[in-house]
Amino acid sequence: MAAETKQSCYEGSSVSSFQFYLERSGEHEAILRCVRDVLPREFKRTGADKSSLDVLGVGSGGGQVDVQMLTMLQSTNPGVPITADIVEGSSELSDNFRALVEKTPNLEKIPFAWNIMHSGDYEKAVQAKGNMKKFDFIHMIQMIYYVDDLADTIKFYHSLLKSNGRLMIIVEGEKGGWDTLWKTYQKELCVDAITQYRSSGEVIACAKSLGLKYEELPVPNQFDITDCFDPSSQTGERLLNFMTAKDNFYESLTPEIRSGILDLLRHKCSTEKDGRVMFDSKLSCILIHA
Template sequence: MSEKPPGYEGRNLLGFQFYLKHSEEHKVIQGFVDRVLPGEINRIAQRKSQVDILGVGSGGGEIDAYILSIMKSKLPATPLSADIVEPSIELSDHFKALVRRTPSLQKIPFSWHTMTCEDYEKQVKEKGNMKRFDFIHMIQMLYYVNDYPRTIQFFHSLLKDNSKLLIVHEAETSGWDTLWKTYRDELCTKTISDYKSAGDIKVHLDQLGLKYDEHLIPRTLDITACFTKGDDMGELLLDFMTEQDHFYQSLTPELQAGILDLLRNRCSTEIDGRILFDNSLTCLLVHS
């Protein structure tokens, strides 16, 4: 098996960044964090002299920084530490710059692990130094691992008592689930080798006997521009959604037509002339 690329780079990174801005994904996840995390922080921190956080696949760090800022405000007298696992050098550098310009984060000691989560697991096991954590989050990253049940099991094993693992993933009813499972053979050829939805993750959590709370976040993504060939932003979004360097150059005309038809008629609704893709998320809060 060929090794997967180490995170987003090049045009894939541009597509990822455009998607984040266009979908307001960070804003949506921050809303969930605002509703749920403060109560969880109080429970997690009970009778603990320090709270240790691990971000897995943290990207540019926007959500990590938000979570850490809330924790810092809720636990002003409790020392925090943050470990970050992210394979993209460019995104890691973005995160480090964000820390430098955010006063509330500058007193938190960070440990940077610029590697895949598989390499982090290997390193931890080789060193035999298994640091444990009070809160671990894996936000929109399980698509990129070879064996996600094993990955979940490993990171869950790093939880301290009375701690939580947050998994944010595309919902089993979303347009992503329909697109990637319909065209699994054609699209699962690069960093995503076998698409799974939150529904598949729940199956494995149940098989592992892990308890979790489930929160569905319904939302849509305007993909109208994807149906105008030659629209730069529409094509960049198509590239990201199908994980192609160039959608119209990488796929056959028949495959292009099939995907566009599915996106329009099975993954989306049309309202006032806008095509709104089902972009729903599921947040799984797994107990230690």
């Protein structure tokens, strides 16, 4: 799911687990399809008559989506100077992001400010400093699960928007496979970095309660979890470990819970297509207006 946790974030073996999931799930490709559809017009509108543009990425992980968005922002606003502030708790993924920036044409023109910290710590640091930098575009992709207080987090980052700016939150879709799995088994799964599972439903409810104007766009995605039902499959076990946020799915949960999760994954979270079990991993893109 996301690339940030409160304590350790993705470091060491968890980075390889995260990368494995990305390769199998097609999640970044689905997100990129969405941003390519949505952001050019948003960036054109946001950048109209601006002499400079400032971007904040929160929980940016290895930067694969960020570099695409920044390249898009450059192309829709040619010649306009851009700054990028990045908040990411994982030093390993931040190093990957830096390496990607060096390999991406034209991004050397963008000054980056790297904040290797959890988003809550960034919030405290900014508030302590008092002089808050404002941004034209802020994005929080697959990281909202790890914040302590959802309403406070959205309110804070919304307060950093310049006039006409946008806060983009991408999160698992309500009533999708992730939402069904984690809410059904929240007692067993919400015990470590994620203590309260959230999907687009909670984000939308929060935006409404704060009186914020927003629009929601679906991000369809599904991936093959057939191997999860073969106990001898290493691929299946690695997917189950990631999907349940357990180091070892088979040893961490009782036989009854394991059986229940597998039954739920097959019958409530997925559809069958040509003999393959396809997990509904739909997401939602929520654009909150300044």
